[in-house]
Amino acid sequence: MKQYWPNEQGTKLNNEVANLFLKTKKKFQYNLSNKTNSYLYIDILNNSSKSHLFNITLKEIEILILDIVEIDLKIKHIQLLNQKILYNLIQKILKHFISILNYNSHKVFKLDQYKISYNYLKIILLEHRLLLENLLIYLIFGSSIINQQTFVFNNINTPKEHVSILLENLIITASNLVIFILIENFQSLSKTAYFLIKYKLCNKNYLSNRSLALFKNYLIWQNLIYLYINQPKAIYSARYKIWLISSNGLIARYIYISRLDDFPKLSRIQLVFLFFIEAQDILIPQIEKICLILGRVILYISINVIVNSAIFLIRTLIKKLYKTS
Structure with a gap:
């Protein structure tokens, strides 16, 4: 039987939020490797x-919810300040993560310094309401x-699993933003590698400068393609x-949502890219049909030419043989 998220504030909603956070925290014990392309x-x-960072992120989300409830922030204010709330959340996660490492936090650039020039931030800023706003409403006010x-689906009949995936997506994306800021803070690959190795953070696949360079280049191209095409x-x-946390690792899915x-x-x-993509989707099937028809016509003509040539050749041979005899 499908279970639904509470549609209004009250004890039931508070209990569901507490259970959701506990259930999500347990997932951080899984294999958290990326299972996508x-x-x-x-x-x-x-x-x-990664597990440590996810725990910090979840903790900061919990503090954020308590702060919003304490100051009695209304929905219209959340909607108006959503981007600022996301910005503050990322900065707090970053500060918390760095403080545990005993790293000099004054060296870390702030998020707004990257706003204009980085494609990854452009992607996130365009989707900030989908990332945070709906989840905050579910957790604080209920689905109604x-x-x-x-x-x-009808908002009153919001599946619990739906709220769970929104929370996991925020945890993974916010954590990703934190590491994005850390990586871009360093002016050279050697400094990045030194930081990751010194604080025992590094995935063994990215210990060398070459592997780090390839990693950053892949991300640059991926963000460029996603921003302008996907x-x-x-x-x-x-x-x-x-993004979701499965028992086998991190996976990605698409959900339908009004945009x-x-x-x-x-x-x-x-x-412009969207226009060309849609034009391509319309034109390519038509071109394929035309090519198929042309192919059939050319094949039909070719067969007829070959058959007629063969008949002509046979007749010519027969006549020559007849004359010879």
Whole structure:
């Protein structure tokens, strides 16, 4: 029997939130390696460090919820300040993570310094409401406050699993942002490697400068392709990519969600790419049909030419043989 998330504030909602956090925390004991073809910045961490970072992230999310409840922040304020709330959450996770390492936090750049120039941040900033806002509403106010048009199911009948995957996605994405800031803080690959090795954070696959360089280059190209091709296509298709913690490792899935509000946020370049993608989807099947018809016509003509040539040749041979005889 499918279980649904509480639709209003109260003891039932508080208990569900506590159970969800406990259930999610237990998953951090799993193998947390990336099982997809996409790269994550947290791939550079070993399993122990990744689990440690996830625990910190979950703890900071819990503190954030308590703070919002304590100051009695209304839904309209959450919607208005969502990007700022996300920014503060990332900075607190980063500060918490670094403080445990006894690393000089003054050396770490702040998130806003990367806003303009990095494709990965452009991706996150375009999706910040999907990443955080809906989850905060579920955890603090219940499912009845969620816009009816946002998801494919009735908001009153929101499955518990749906809220769980939104929380896991936030944990993984927020942790990924933290490592993104740390990596970009270092001005050379050797300093990055030194930091990761010194504090015993590094995945053994990225111990050398060459492997780190390849890793960063893959991420640069991946973010570029996602920003200008995959993200516009996902918005057009009303889909959102989420990250989950499975028993075998980190996996990615798409969920259907209304993204009409994201269309005006697309840049001209993204819209141009989207136009070409959709034009391609329309034209390629038509071109394939034309090529198939042309292929059949050419094959038919070729067969007729070969058959007629063969008949002509046979007749010519027969005539020559007849004359000879």
